[in-house]
Amino acid sequence: MTVPVFRFAPSPNGHLHLGHAYSALLNQQMARAAGGRLLLRMEDIDRKRCTPELEAAMQDDLHWLGFDWETPVRRQSEHFEVYRQSLDRLIRMELVYPAFLSRSDIKHEMQSATEKGIVWPHDPDGAALYPAADRALSMRERQQRMNDGHPFSWRLHMNRALEHVGEPLFWHETTVDSNIEARPQDWGDVIIARKDMPTSYHLSVTIDDALQGITNVVRGKDLYHATSIHRLLQHILGLEPPAYHHHDLILDRDGQKLSKSRRDTSLRSLRLEGVTPEQIRALVGV
Template sequence: MTLLTFRFAPSPNGELHLGHAYSALLNQKLARAAGGRLLLRVEDIDTTRCTPEFEAGIFRDLEWLGLDWEEPVRRQSDHFTDYQSVLDRLIREELVYPAFMSRGDIRAFIADSEKRGRDWPRDPDGVPLYPATDKTLPMTERKRRIAEGAPFAWRLDVEAAMARVGKDLSWSEFSDETLSSTRAVEARPQDWGDVIVARREIPTSYHLAVVVDDALQGISHVVRGQDLFSATGVQRLLQEILGLKQPRYLHHRLILGPDGRKLSKSLGDTGLAALRQAGASPDDVRRLVGL
């Protein structure tokens, strides 16, 4: 019998807050209830913002909370070769293309389009979709720009990928936090446009790394915040074109601040280290997050 496998996957680009505590503790609770496994993954592909100091802080906070996990911990920065091999396959199969437009180029292109009366489409986060102009560049021009060192990112050709799949996509979503019932959710990767799957200097992005890691680690249940619900459509598409097994998903409630917005590392919201230093106990944290 295969054990159910859960994971908690923080990024060491800031201090953990109450929202992270809730997600970590919920994963532990569900893994224990199922007699399953809990893995810890350090998602540190952003080598400019992620630091050893923040990573050490994550371990201190999780140990203080009483979290336990299987060793070894997977650090994404140690596995760029895994992502490179998958990226090479996507390149060979012409499911990605090099995108050369800078943020300024994109803004100018969209502003010009909107001047001519076209409302530019936006993704679920409100970000304008990437213009499709780079997809029409001849291969010789793409190679010339890359050889000359032009900055670029690899973007998924969502239209081509959807055509390759040839069917509607969905995922299995638990509809409560006891994992007692499920529902089918329509996956709409097209809502995000041609997302970045890798950069020139780093052979992956969040979307690509997470589906590769979940498959390699045998993750059966992905339990994470509601803020990632819509992004699951992109990951389902990647799973399908790469032939990876689909986990089951639960996108849990978010822990909100007093002003009603979700907590943020960048704003230093309700950091666990600060709570600990102020005399809070792990039980206090559990009460604060509703566990």
């Protein structure tokens, strides 16, 4: 019988807040109820914002909270070569392409479309979809720009990726105990990696969940729609998909998602005010 494997995977780019506490404790509660394992992963591919000091502070807060995990902790920054191998595979399959448009270029494309009465499409997070201009570049033009040092990112050629899959994709959502049809097309040509970093959140989280044998991903509803991209990458790379549980978010007084920049909700500031782990558990309802 397969032992369920859960994971809590924060990014050490700030202090943990009440929303993180809820997600961590819910993972722990569900792992214990299922007789499963619980892992901690540091999603620290952003080396400018993620620091060892912030990771140490996170682990200290988690210990204080009563969150226990298996060691060692997986740090994404230590596995760039693993992600590069998957990126190279996608390049060989011609499912990604180098994208050179800057933010100002994209804004200009959008303005031109608006002047023509065209409504520019946006992804589920509200960001404008990437224009299709770079798809038309020849291999020679792409290589020349890359050789000349132009900044670029590797983007998934969504239409080609969907043709490669050729069938609807689904994920199992345990909050409703139902299979949900993935809609990766809603995201357009998402970033898979960058010139100076051979991965992105979407690629690294997909690979790590597979390599760590994660069977149950428990995370916030803010990542619900992103699951469509992860299912697409899982299918293309031949990875076993986990079950997903997208929990409610802990919101601030204004009904907004909590942010690490809001010090009043950080576990660190609450600890300094004398709040106990038991009170934190009561606040988040776990």
